[in-house]
Amino acid sequence: MYQKDPYAQAGVDIDKANSLVEKIKPLVSSTFRRGVLAGIGGFSGMFALDPEPYKEPVLISSTDGVGTKIKLAIMTGVHNTIGIDLVAMCVNDILVSGAKPLFFLDYFATGKLSPDVGEAVIQGIVDGCKQSKCSLIGGETAEMPGMYADGEYDLAGFVVGVADRAKIIDGSEIGVGQVIIGLASSGLHSNGFSLVRKIIFEQLGLAPGDRVQEFGDRTIGEVLLTPTKIYANTLGNLLKQYKINGMAHITGGGFYDNIPRILPHGCKAVIKKNTWQMPPIFNFLQDKGGIEEDEMYRIFNCGIGMVLVVPESQVNDVLLQAKALDEHAYIIGRIESRKGSEPAVVFNS
Secondary structure (H helix, E strand, C coil), X not given: CCCCCHHHHCCCCHHHHHHHHHHHHHHHHCCCCCCEEECCCCCCCEECCCCXXXXXEEEEEEEEECCCHHHHHHHHCCCCCHHHHHHHHHHHHHHCCCCEEEEEEEEEEECCCCHXXXXXXXXXXXXXXXXXXXXXXXXXXXXXXXXXXXXXXXXXXXXEEEEEHHHCCCCCCCCCCCEEEEEECCCCCCCCHHHHHHHHHHHCCCCCCCCCHHHCCCCHHHHHCCCCCCCHHHHXXXXXXXXXXXXXXXXXXXXXXXXXXXXXXXXXXXXXXCCCCCCHHHHHHHHHHCCCHHHHHHHCCCCEEEEEEECHHHXXXXXXXXXXXXXXXXXXXXXXXXXXXXXXXXXXX
16 A cells, blocks of 8 residues: 655655745745846756956855854744845855855755745845845755754855956955954854853843843844844945955954954954944843953954955045945954964954
8 A cells, every 4th residue: 555645744745845936936036136047946046157347257155054043043933034144144255355246045954844934034045135136046945854853944055256366355465554444243143152042041041032121122032133244235335446455254253263364474463442332242241151351252243243454545435435335334453563473363452
């Protein structure tokens, strides 16, 4: 006797997956830009690169996830912003090379597919792609019972961008005397959430719907789920007009791990404390979690999501243009000579 729909009885519902694809097609197509040849529904996405604007086009790619911030989305039932985080974590990583984002793909894995949750997640990815001016041209939805508990899911993203080889920013032109400008983060972004959850939910015993004085009318969940800022528009505009010699995305590893990735030999970044406004969540975590200051700068972005290194002659113009783009930008330090075994990043009062 043959079983009727044995795959569904094993926990995988192909019809649900197909219905989700049909539901999200209009969302996905709203991100399409010139160059998209095939979007979702086929075996692969296709994008035709227009080489005309580039003398020697170089494709620049990145892949990333959102980490345990997803647990916050699951706890609160708010799934329509975590996709913005996913796009941001990938896109911000290629922006630092001077790349223009072209297209994005996602991977959505879950134990039991909820079409409503899936659609909300994809809505966030669509919103992030629109902010980045890149096209969502494909992805994968994997229903894997036994791998994830009911209601749980995970995400991964993949972005491809392009830059002219001669204009790639790799930090090699950073030199002593240049100025470090910090662009404000929107909050925690998508790093350090294993520690955040331990402090807030385990040590303090708070719930996502709770309110504390430090955050005004916003609940804990709303503060923690604030989407990661995407810097595509700001950096795209700045790079058209000004010389930027290096950029660092302040992501996992904070200041101490990310800034050294762009510094030439013999250079160090001297960051001056208290030169920018730190969102309340960071002070709250440091105080309640008993975290040492140096560890804060190693784990979190502490209010600075992107670092730019620019010639001193262009600092004021960059700051003014950033302000015109509704960006909060601060002079946070300088590049100085590094000798011997000195650390690559130093914080001064």
